[in-house]
Amino acid sequence: MxxxxxxxxxxxxxxxxxxxxxxxxxxxxxxxxxxxxxxxxxxxxxxxxxxxxxxxxxxxxxxxxxxxxxxxxxxxxxxxSLDNETVKKASEILHRHEVYFELYTNKGAFTDDYEKGIETVIDVLLSSGSTDSLDHMREIAEERYETGAVSHIENYQALFDDPTISFYKLLAFTKDDQKRTKAKHELEEMDHLAISSSASDNLEITHCEAxxxxxxxxxxxxxxxxxxxxxxxxxxxxxxxxxxxxxxxxxxxxxxxxxxxxxxxxxxxxxxxxxxxxxxxxxx
Known part of the structure; x- marks a missing residue:
């Protein structure tokens, strides 16, 4: 090799x-x-x-x-990268199905819901079999904000309005299988998208070449x-x-x-x- x-x-x-x-x-x-x-x-x-x-x-x-x-x-x-209109349409689909998501860009990852971002990391840790205490898992989740790995933003519209932003991925999470499945089916009907997952309760939405x-x-x-x-x-x-x-x-x-x-x-x-x-x- x-x-x-x-x-x-x-x-x-x-x-x-x-x-x-x-x-x-x-x-x-x-x-x-x-x-x-x-x-x-x-x-x-x-x-x-x-x-x-x-x-x-x-x-x-x-x-x-x-x-x-x-x-x-x-x-x-x-x-x-994904063009703005594609990201907006994918965002609308996720919002309609009440699926939380984060936006990954050339300037880092963003969430519009601080606490939901914390809960999501804890859910991922639990689903991966972690036996840590909830307090420790929260510390791990908060570390994403403290290190700047993820930034909190009041509204994603600010990213859409910024001409220097390029969108790489929408990372969506929900423990509701029905909502996630419905959103996935709609997203799969869009052109030039790749839909994958890195955990049982998420969707990773990128350009088809990504x-x-x-x-x-x-x-x-x-x-x-x-x-x-x-x-x-x-x-x-x-x-x-x-x-x-x-x-x-x-x-x-x-x-x-x-x-x-x-x-x-x-x-x-x-x-x-x-x-x-x-x-x-x-x-x-």
Whole structure:
């Protein structure tokens, strides 16, 4: 393998949203041996680099499911944004079905409901099997605001009115399956959209070219690396497009069954440094 693309939440990061020491060591060893290690995440670049910087890892980042690609030193290499009218129409659909959503842009991620943003992160942590106390989960959720990973804004109209804003993704959440399904069906009727998920109760809405699989394929092609020599590691629905194009797909032990069914290998869980174990398997 000449390239490894790694998802973040539920994969590279443990349930504390940190990169484990074992994962750091394995990635650095792969890099030392000349393997290109790329992060492929639904997070925007800013939020993605927070745990990477803490772990002293330097990697290119495919962010917002492929809407933006940045080199290891932060140079923007590729962008696929959504036009204002498409975002407005998608927003109207989500509002009509009472589905909370955040907007991801070239200037960061935004929410128009501070408390709902907190509740959503807690719900995601609970659904991923976290056994932390609710107080600790709230601290993790509030950290998104404190670090600037997500900003609170009174009304999304201010973003639509700003000509310097480019829209990358709508990240929608609801525990109501019926509302989420109805909204998804309407969104799927729109042109040039890709609809995926990174948790059981969310929708990730991006440009049709902003999918992890397509972004990984473009990035590998730029380095003249055939997809047969690319390994991908992931756990959820927005990783499926990578699994369909990679030469070797590794599912986390905590991955959803659909991801595991497409994998050539199932490693340990994110809390047990499954990424490191998968990397050492190909290095040995």
């Amino acid at each position: 000449k390239m490894i693309a790694i998802d973040m939440d539920g994969t590279l990061l443990d349930d504390e949203r940190k990169v484990t020491v074992e994962n750091v060591k394995a990635i650095k060893e792969a890099q030392k041996r000349g393997i290109e290690v790329v992060i492929a995440t639904g997070r925007d670049d800013k939020e993605a680099r927070i745990p990477l910087d803490e772990a002293k890892l330097t990697c290119p980042v495919i962010s917002v499911n492929g809407a933006e690609v940045q080199s290891a030193d932060g140079k923007v290499l590729d962008v696929y 999918q992890k699989g397509r972004a990984v394929k473009r990035y590998a092609a730029g380095l003249d690396i055939p997809m047969e020599e690319v390994m991908v590691i992931g756990d959820n629905g927005n990783d499926l497009s990578m699994f369909k194009v990679a030469g070797h797909a590794v599912a986390m032990g905590n991955a959803i069954e659909e991801v595991k069914s497409l994998a050539q290998e199932v490693t340990d869980t994110n809390d047990n440094s499954g990424v490191a174990k998968a990397i050492y398997n190909i290095l040995s």
